[in-house]
Amino acid sequence: MKKIELVVLKLRDFKGIKSLDIQLDGGNAEIFGDNEAGKTTTFDAFLWLLFDKDSNNKKDFAIKTLNGDGTERHNLEHTVEGSFLIDGVLVTLKKIYKEKWTKKRGQAVAEFTGHVVEHFVDDVPMSKKDYTAAVESIVDEEVFKLLTSPTYFNEQMKWQDRRALLIEICGDISDEDVIASNQSLAKLNELLNGKSMEDMKKIIASQKKQINDQLEMIPVRIDEINKMMPETTVDIEKMRQQVEQIEAEMDELQQQKIRVKNGESILIKQRQLQELEMKQNDLKRSFEADSLQEVHKLQVRLQEAQGNVQIIQSEIRMNEVEKQAIGRDIQAFTGRITQNEASMQKLREEFASLNALTFEYSDECECPTCKQALPKEQVEAVRAEALAQFNERISKRKAEIKAEGPVFADENTQIQAQIQTKNEKLNSVLIPKSKELNDKLAAAEKELVKFNEKLQQAQTSVPDVTVTDEYKSITLQIEGLQAEIKQLNEHAYEAVAGIDEEIEKLKFIRNGYNNALSQHANIEASKERIIELEDQQVKLAQEYEKLEQTTFLIEEFIRTKVNMLTERINSKFKYARFKLFDTQVNGGLNEVCETTFKGVPYGTGLNNAAKINVGLDIINTLSAHYGILAPIFVDNAEAVTKFIDVETQLISLVVSEKDKQLRVELEPIEYKEAI
Template sequence: MNKQMKLVSLTLTNFKGVKSFSLKADGQDTKAYGDNATGKTTVFDAFLWILFGKDSQNRTDFQIKTVTQDGKEVHGLSHEVEAVFLVDDTKLSLKKVYAEKWTKKRGAAHKEFTGHTTDYFIDEVPSKKKEYELKVSSIVDEDVFKLLTSPAYFNDHLKWQKRREILLEVSGDVSDEEVIASNKDLATLPQFLNNRSIEDHRKVIASKRSEINKELDKIPVRIDEVKRALPDVSGLNEADIKVDIASTKSKIEDKEAEISRIKNGTEVSVKEKEIREIEMQLMDLKNDHQQKNFAKVNEKRSEYYKAEESLDEAKRLLKQKQTEYDSEKSKIDRLNESIKELREEWSHVNSKTFDFTGDTDCPSCGQVLPLDKLQSAKEKAQANFNRHKSDRLEAINVEGKEKAAQVEQIKEKQNGYESYLATLTNEIDQKKEAVQALDKEIQDLKAGTSSLEDDPAYKDKLKESQVIKESIENLRSSTKESLEKAKHEIAKLRYKLSEVLEADLSKFNTVNQSKERIDQLLDQEKKLAGEYEKLEHELYLTEEFIRSKVELLEEKINSKFEFARFKLFDQQINDGLRETCETLFKGVPYSGGLNNAARINVGLDIINTLSKHYGLSAPIFVDNAEAVTKLIDVDSQVISLVVSEGDKELRVVS
């Protein structure tokens, strides 16, 4: 059984310019008549504000307070809305009070406006905001309530995706298996999906089609680029060029053999062998020379590193002993200070004199002691004083002598440190001089390294080499002219081979490679076209699936409504489908061409179905109700807001 919520009364005080108004509905259908700007919409705003804190446009920051004609807010007013409902025949009173907050700050003469407060009441009991909201939400969900109280909300305020979602919720969705079973053309669709949803697979298809189109667009451009890069081979014969290349290479080999025969004289060969041997000997002399020079420097550098290490060790030892010496000196200072304090204490103790301060009365009877007993007590006290004084002076003397002896011992030790420090300092100076002397020796060795060119043995070998080279030149002078001629002919043949024949042959290679590339591109184009055609077929199947599903859904959804019908897809020019959710009434779209009366009645029909689905009937506010001659029958309380030019103030008729 549906939960029923009816409006008993709605009272406005200083709300959106309405000073005072009360809608008495008593849970019955009610009409409110009024001219434009008399507050009809304000009544609906108040109804929604007291429940959800929003107006009929779903705004939370709308103007609640009363304003003057020039737009200034009127201060000092409380803005109140109180509603009384019957929820399943149980009376419920809700009230909200929106008021200004004025605060008098310390030291100020007047209060200042510091913001607003909102007070909440449930059945006249003051409540906290959270308690109030929990109470409202326990009765009805805000989004559901708006669907059930305004005929325009479903079609005018919800996006088509949300409308479609609600309709599917009401009717229940259709499974993919049911859709495929309903259309034999879809039998092959599951094998393409790979466990993807239809929507996801359409995205995959769209992505692949886009990539294929990009590749297909590039292929003609690439073919054109290859064709434009083709070299001109007109007038050339590939077979003739290959024969000419082989002939030219053979001629080059013949000329190279001729040069080799000219060069390979016996005497020249012997001399050249001697030259190679001398060059090896020169290299050995050069290596020996460098090794000797480097050995001297390295030997001296080793001595330098050892001397430097010894110097660092002496410095470290000096620093250590200096620290020990300073520590002993600090001990002497502390002992001397202690000895000074002992002397002062000895003088102070020695200067003390005996002063008898004993009791002259008998502790038993309280009478004055006899002279003989008084004298005896005085002498005894003086003897104790002298003994304590003597003991303390003796103790000070003993402690002073011990500390003086310690000072002498440390001084003797200090003398040893001073002698050792002087020895270390002198040793460090000597080691520094040794390091500097070794560094100078190294620099001198580097600067004084002898030049290889000054080595007599090296000079002799150079002269010997030069003599042999001159001998070889003399031997070759007779054959030089023949060699030059052969080399010139080889150069001409090689130029012809590389710059003419092989260049022309490479043109044919480029042509052949370009043709292969064009064939590859054409094959790729054919393959891509086949893949695109396959994707087109898959896309058709998904669209056919959507079309079949929508037909099933539309039939299932439309069966839930008496007047309203729903179109869930649009047919595109390219025969594709675009999902939508358009409300129809007698074939006329809600968003185009449908008059106000039909809009209101189709909205009421939707509310009837949604009320059954959500199990709740709530008061329906029909704005511009004057446009409807007859409202369709509904299972909820209807509050009609009627434009009436003659009513300058709101008039309520139940």
């Protein structure tokens, strides 16, 4: 087990304490002082040295010494130094909190710009990161606070964290172990079907809410249906018989209407009319047959002539397109020849200008540095070199011109050949073809005009059948029959109108009966719906009851687990007991974590002495769990006459009115069973 003992704690200008050395040498001590004399400050300094926090677990507490008017006293170094024996090895930690003064450029006086903290381990300066790492290698911050303050577990930890820590100490109990311990819970395994207890609780809660929502809506729906159902005392069977009788009467009237519409005299007249119309059409076809046959032949020949004209016109267009393309090509070739001729002329002119060039050189030469005339032999050498360069440049350019000129000439020769080929095709093929096609077009158009004139003559020579005596006679007979049929139809219309009126009256009566029957059908459907809803209500209630039974099993499981877990946790402590669940009004259980002693809750009934000793009991168990013994600071220790047994260093902070300055006494404390 790791043992941490405080050997000495030194404070300099820390929270109003000018200078204080507490020499403990790993032993127990009592620190006496009046209220506000600085007893708690020693514990604050101890924790700040390790974790940058005070005994209330705050980081932003006031460290600096204050003047009488409450202002901060400047230019002080606020120092806390502590030496510890860690498993027999001495380690010294020191922190200095001081002001930072900076002299900006152009200013004679330095300005206060903040604070800095210096860190030391065994007098070796360290960065904050390395210092924190060194402290963490000794003990974890949260664990150390739990082991050094009897009130930290109960007053500064959240209840959820306290509960988790207790379960960590004693070990949680598996669902399988809980179910195995209580035979009445055996059915839970089947109900869970591999799901966790928490998931099953969520599923049941969701299902119960859905069922409740449906159960709440069913009475509302039934009430709405009842309100919408009208009261009726109709004889439904008799009404159905009346509807059948009315429909039979309507069928009979429909048959009467058909018989009237299809009267025998009208049918005879209509057949006679059809025969006359067929006879008239036959007369017209036979009368015009020969003349129309010639018209049809001429129409076919006319279409052929029109097609020939269109084909020749298409060929003419294609020939013209090709002629225009050749013309454009010849124009482009001619332009290229002109460009090449211009280029060759420029080369001739340049060649002539090169022949006309003469070498010019000044014999007056001087040194560019000293400005003296150069020797004659040196001047001659420079002149000879310049002349050689001049001749080489002229010769080179003439050679280039002689090489470039033939290229243009060769290209023009090739282009002239292409132009000749194009002209030959144009003159020997396309122009003669154009004349040939125009001649063919003129002949085809002449043929088209000829057939068009013949067709018009044939059409005008077709005889008009309507002027013949036979056609006129048939037309008069048709008009007579049409007049007779019209008269018969008018009389039939009056009879049909009367029948339709009777049918409409019967329809009106039948619709009234049918509306009543539909209303009755809606009432019956509503009654059936009410029965369905009532059945659904019963089924939902049964499902809810099953869920309630499962809920009861889960709550019984939780109660069983509560008892087992509580017994296991409490067995780890001598005096402290823990309430881990709270029973609700509806019988359900809520997770809590409340420390008690002899049934009295820590937060509402225990006095300070009991709170401190219960806290020491918890520290004993936590020390064994973590394998660490650390110094314990007991604030308000005057409330305790006897402390319970602890195995580690105990530093008591005792209120003493007579001690206006802190007084430290090193003395062994008699540990007895105080509770």
